[in-house]
Structure formats: structure tokens, C-alpha cells
Amino acid sequence: MVKAAGDALSIGLVGCGMIGQVHADGLRKLAEDGEIVAAAAADPSAEAREAVQRNCPFDRMSDDPFDVIADSAVDAVMITAPTATHIDLVRATLDAGKPLFCEKPLAPTFGDAKAICDAVTSSGLTAQVGFHARFHPIINRLQRTVQSEELGRPMGYTLRDDQYWPTGDVVPGHSSWRSDRRQAGGGALLEHSIHSADIVSWLFGPAVRVYARSRSVFGYDVEDVAALTVEHASGVVGTILTIFNGVRGREERRFEVFFERGAIEATTDFIVGAEEDSYLVQQPDTPARRLDLAVMRDEHFTALGINRRDFVFYTYPADRNWVRAVRQGETAVPGFDDALRAHRLVEAAYRSAAGNGAVDIGDDFR
Ligand SMILES: NC(=O)c1ccc[n+]([C@@H]2O[C@H](COP(=O)([O-])OP(=O)(O)OC[C@H]3O[C@@H](n4cnc5c(N)ncnc54)[C@H](O)[C@@H]3O)[C@@H](O)[C@H]2O)c1
Incomplete structure (x- = not known):
């Protein structure tokens, strides 16, 4: 995805717990900088959704992560839900053809972590892992x-x-x-x-x-x-x-x-x-x-x-x-090859x- 200069990236945040709230704080700053639009966020927990809204006012909140991933107003997806949910969320995001960020570790088992890395790599989409x-x-x-x-x-x-x-x-x-x-x-x-x-x-x-x-x-x-x-x-x-x-x-x-x-x-x-x-x-x-x-x-x-x-x-x-890598259509680092080495x-x-x-x-x- 190459966005025109000045074109902000619309983000969907999936997972509004502890680290989702921390990312939301950064996303609010990136929205203030004109880099992103905080389009939508999802979490089954109403309490978590409210906490994320306090850190970053998203345009829309949902209790269904797949609804946010499929949302046509969302350009790219940030996955910050518990580790065991990552594989389904990553697959849905790749099926939607959207760049993604996924928190570490990628999955509870090495087999699933490797399957995620293989799927992301073969998609060619810009993707980064949460090795902060x-x-x-x-x-x-x-x-x-x-x-x-x-x-x-x-x-x-x-x-x-x-x-x-x-x-x-x-x-x-x-x-x-x-x-x-x-x-x-x-x-x-x-x-x-x-x-x-x-x-x-x-x-x-x-x-x-x-x-x-x-x-x-x-x-x-x-x-x-x-x-x-x-x-x-x-x-x-x-x-x-x-x-x-x-x-x-x-x-x-x-x-x-x-x-x-x-x-x-x-x-x-x-x-x-x-x-x-x-x-x-x-x-x-x-x-x-x-x-x-x-x-x-x-x-x-x-x-x-x-x-x-x-x-x-x-x-x-x-x-x-x-966000910058996605907007410029470049490879993001640390990527899923880095994640595979660590796994x-x-x-x-x-x-x-x-x-x-x-x-x-x-x-x-x-
Ligand atoms: N990079 C880092 O330094 C760092 C730090 C903390 C956590 N993490 C990782 O981030 C992930 C989340 O950790 P956390 O500490 O925020 O956990 P958490 O338990 O605090 O929050 C997880 C949230 O996800 C929600 N959730 C559950 N299933 C979901 C689904 N299918 N879709 C969307 N949301 C769902 C829960 O309701 C909860 O609000 C884990 O993989 C964890 O390892 C990374």
C-alpha cells in the first residue's frame, strides 16, 4: 500500500487490554501528528473498550474483532489481543489484504508461530512484530x-x-x-x-x-x-x-x-x-x-x-x-523473519x- 503524502493511514486496533491501551496512547499521538486516523477498535470486554477510548478516541468501537478487520474504513490492523487469538486474527487480516502489526509472541506453539510467519511472508503485505x-x-x-x-x-x-x-x-x-x-x-x-x-x-x-x-x-x-x-x-x-x-x-x-x-x-x-x-x-x-x-x-x-x-x-x-512503512509500501522491521528466529x-x-x-x-x- 503506498499512500499519497499527507494521506493518513486508518487503523483498526484489535485487543483493548493492557498493551492495547499502551498502543492506543501512541496511536493518539500519531493521530495528532497527522500520520493516522484512529478508525475502529474491538474487544469483547466493554471495560477494556472504555479504557482504550480514554487513551485514544476511536471513531467506532466494536465487540467483534472480525468486524473491525473487515471494516472498509480500516486500512491496516494492529493485533494486541492474547497470544492464542493471534493466528485467527492474522489470517483474517491477510484474507482482507491488509497490512498488520502483531504483538509478540505470535502463538502459544512453535507450529502456529511458524504458520503465521509463512502466511505473512507469502502475502507480501507490510507487517511488523511487537519487539519494542x-x-x-x-x-x-x-x-x-x-x-x-x-x-x-x-x-x-x-x-x-x-x-x-x-x-x-x-x-x-x-x-x-x-x-x-x-x-x-x-x-x-x-x-x-x-x-x-x-x-x-x-x-x-x-x-x-x-x-x-x-x-x-x-x-x-x-x-x-x-x-x-x-x-x-x-x-x-x-x-x-x-x-x-x-x-x-x-x-x-x-x-x-x-x-x-x-x-x-x-x-x-x-x-x-x-x-x-x-x-x-x-x-x-x-x-x-x-x-x-x-x-x-x-x-x-x-x-x-x-x-x-x-x-x-x-x-x-x-x-x-x-505506520510509516505501511504508508510508503516498504518492509517493516522488526518483521516476521525476525520473529521466526526468536521463536x-x-x-x-x-x-x-x-x-x-x-x-x-x-x-x-x-
Ligand atoms: N511487546 C510487549 O512488550 C508486550 C507487552 C505486553 C503484552 N504483549 C502481548 O500482547 C498481547 C496482549 O497482552 P495484554 O497484556 O494486553 O493482555 P490483556 O489480558 O491485558 O488484554 C487482552 C485483551 O484482549 C481482549 N480479547 C480477548 N480475546 C480477543 C479477541 N479474540 N479479539 C480481540 N480482543 C480480545 C481481552 O478482552 C482483553 O481486553 C499478548 O500476546 C502479549 O504477549 C506484548
């Missing part, structure tokens, strides 16, 4: 350091990725599908740390072998702890520790990357300007340097052509990126944790 860390200034800075080899080649990494247990029993008022394997497919690793699977695949290339162990300490039928050893085709090796913990409100990613001539310790949260954020660079015979994150953030958003600074979530630059890493970890030792990401993952 791709728009984080700290992760981008790290990626450029890896690419430029300014500290030499990357050797290994350790990544600890934790979040409070996002389920109603632990956080009153929260939805509870995440603690149900049938609906979520997996716990801390699939639901949360697939972001990290994407980050390490983006920085170091595809994973080729994974060894993993997992536990369910809270007693749900999905894991809340998993430890992975990952080998990349590039030769880089690393470890990922993912945890859904009992510290309500806590979510932090700590990434240490070792290069031939340096090391970086980076900590991120998921909101712009979080207290936890830090970036420390260590090089031989030089005092360690802690970079100024306000400057890093400002340079990052300026480089993306973003003039606003009044957004709290990385969904705003992510959504803007998708492969996660699937290899689950197969390994099921007792199969180290698992090679081979032909049966294609």
Missing part, C-alpha cells in the same frame, strides 16, 4: 557497537531478564491467561523473554544450538524460571536467565557483553527514561565510562526523525515505524528443557 526493545536507545547503542567492532569482535554475553509474575493471583486486577499453558504456550521465556531472544539474534546472528533448564516455582503449568546456554552461528556464546518473580512492579533487563577489547554493562527497563537504565563501557587502560543516557536518548530519537519527547513507552516509535531459539530451549540435552536448530525448525 528494537526501539530502545540502549539496545541500539549496543547493536551499533557490535556492528562497528569498535571494541573488537563480541565474544560472549550474559543476559538476565526478569519481570513480576503478570497474572491475576500475583497482581490483583491483572488478566490471568499467562499462567495457563493452553493460552500462553509458555511462561517467562516465551511470553516475556522472547524479546531477549530477538535482541541476541539481532546483535549476534541466529542461534544454532541451545541448552536449557526450566522450573515452575509458583506452581503454574508454565515455567517461571529458565536458564539457557546459547550458541550463535557467528561463534558468540551466551547465557540467558529469565524469571517471572514475586516483586510486583519490578521488570529489568541486565545485559553484559564482552568484546576482544572491552565490556559493556547495560541495564534497561521498558519505559522511556527508566530509573534502572544505565550503560557502562570498560576498555583497557581507561577508566570505566558511564554514558549520559539523556543525551543518548535524545540523539536516538532525533536520528529516527522523532521530534516529540512526550511519550513514555517504546511502542510509540515502534508504531510510528510501522526458534525459544522452541529449542523448550525442547532442551524437556530433557533432550542440547538442541540444534536444524531442518525440523524450518
Whole structure:
């Protein structure tokens, strides 16, 4: 789809829960910027629909997602409903010939995630996945350091990725599908740390072998702890520790990357300007340097052509990126090929944790 300059893209939002409301906040800003029209939004829950309307006044609300997908006033569809619903919603959107954005993870099972990726790829439609860390200034800075080899080649990494247990029993008022394997497919690793699977695949290339162990300490039928050893085709090796913990409100990613001539310790949260954020660079015979994150953030958003600074979530630059790609008829990144690489890493970890030792990401993952 190539829209004439100045022609705003009409968006249909499908799923008005927690992340749908966050996207709605970004969509309101994009509407103010003249990039989109907030055409329609759908959710079976009236309460969720009302919450989304408070963040972004959509022209029309519906309790039926397929009604919004089929709506001729909707140019492109943003899918922010629970993971298990994605496959039917993506298929309906592709059948309608509309570009789409889909939240991660794509599906509870690897087979369905792969089917979604195959269908999206063969449609040729512009499509983006909700790996919002791709728009984080700290992760981008790290990626450029890896690419430029300014500290030499990357050797290994350790990544600890934790979040409070996002389920109603632990956080009153929260939805509870995440603690149900049938609906979520997996716990801390699939639901949360697939972001990290994407980050390490983006920085170091595809994973080729994974060894993993997992536990369910809270007693749900999905894991809340998993430890992975990952080998990349590039030769880089690393470890990922993912945890859904009992510290309500806590979510932090700590990434240490070792290069031939340096090391970086980076900590991120998921909101712009979080207290936890830090970036420390260590090089031989030089005092360690802690970079100024306000400057890093400002340079990052300026480089993306973003003039606003009044957004709290990385969904705003992510959504803007998708909207612009759709309007210009270009490929959106991160796309479904990126999602497939991340899903492969996660699937290899689950197969390994099921007792199969180290698992090679081979032909049966294609
Ligand atoms: N990228 C990120 O950082 C990020 C963050 C949070 C959630 N997510 C993902 O987004 C998705 C939604 O998560 P959430 O936290 O908003 O969940 P949620 O439970 O808070 O909200 C889901 C909403 O979808 C509605 N819904 C259920 N079935 C639907 C259907 N068929 N069509 C439309 N709406 C439907 C529910 O009524 C609910 O309001 C999940 O796949 C999740 O993994 C991604």
C-alpha cells in the first residue's frame, strides 16, 4: 500500500487490554501528528473498550474483532489481543489484504508461530512484530557497537531478564491467561523473554544450538524460571536467565557483553527514561565510562526523525515505524523473519528443557 503524502493511514486496533491501551496512547499521538486516523477498535470486554477510548478516541468501537478487520474504513490492523487469538486474527487480516502489526509472541506453539510467519511472508503485505526493545536507545547503542567492532569482535554475553509474575493471583486486577499453558504456550521465556531472544539474534546472528533448564516455582503449568546456554552461528556464546518473580512492579533487563577489547554493562527497563537504565563501557587502560543516557536518548530519537519527547513507552516509535512503512509500501522491521528466529531459539530451549540435552536448530525448525 503506498499512500499519497499527507494521506493518513486508518487503523483498526484489535485487543483493548493492557498493551492495547499502551498502543492506543501512541496511536493518539500519531493521530495528532497527522500520520493516522484512529478508525475502529474491538474487544469483547466493554471495560477494556472504555479504557482504550480514554487513551485514544476511536471513531467506532466494536465487540467483534472480525468486524473491525473487515471494516472498509480500516486500512491496516494492529493485533494486541492474547497470544492464542493471534493466528485467527492474522489470517483474517491477510484474507482482507491488509497490512498488520502483531504483538509478540505470535502463538502459544512453535507450529502456529511458524504458520503465521509463512502466511505473512507469502502475502507480501507490510507487517511488523511487537519487539519494542528494537526501539530502545540502549539496545541500539549496543547493536551499533557490535556492528562497528569498535571494541573488537563480541565474544560472549550474559543476559538476565526478569519481570513480576503478570497474572491475576500475583497482581490483583491483572488478566490471568499467562499462567495457563493452553493460552500462553509458555511462561517467562516465551511470553516475556522472547524479546531477549530477538535482541541476541539481532546483535549476534541466529542461534544454532541451545541448552536449557526450566522450573515452575509458583506452581503454574508454565515455567517461571529458565536458564539457557546459547550458541550463535557467528561463534558468540551466551547465557540467558529469565524469571517471572514475586516483586510486583519490578521488570529489568541486565545485559553484559564482552568484546576482544572491552565490556559493556547495560541495564534497561521498558519505559522511556527508566530509573534502572544505565550503560557502562570498560576498555583497557581507561577508566570505566558511564554514558549520559539523556543525551543518548535524545540523539536516538532525533536520528529516527522523532521530534516529540512526550511519550513514555517504546511502542510509540515502534508504531510510528510501522505506520510509516505501511504508508510508503516498504518492509517493516522488526518483521516476521525476525520473529521466526526468536521463536526458534525459544522452541529449542523448550525442547532442551524437556530433557533432550542440547538442541540444534536444524531442518525440523524450518
Ligand atoms: N511487546 C510487549 O512488550 C508486550 C507487552 C505486553 C503484552 N504483549 C502481548 O500482547 C498481547 C496482549 O497482552 P495484554 O497484556 O494486553 O493482555 P490483556 O489480558 O491485558 O488484554 C487482552 C485483551 O484482549 C481482549 N480479547 C480477548 N480475546 C480477543 C479477541 N479474540 N479479539 C480481540 N480482543 C480480545 C481481552 O478482552 C482483553 O481486553 C499478548 O500476546 C502479549 O504477549 C506484548
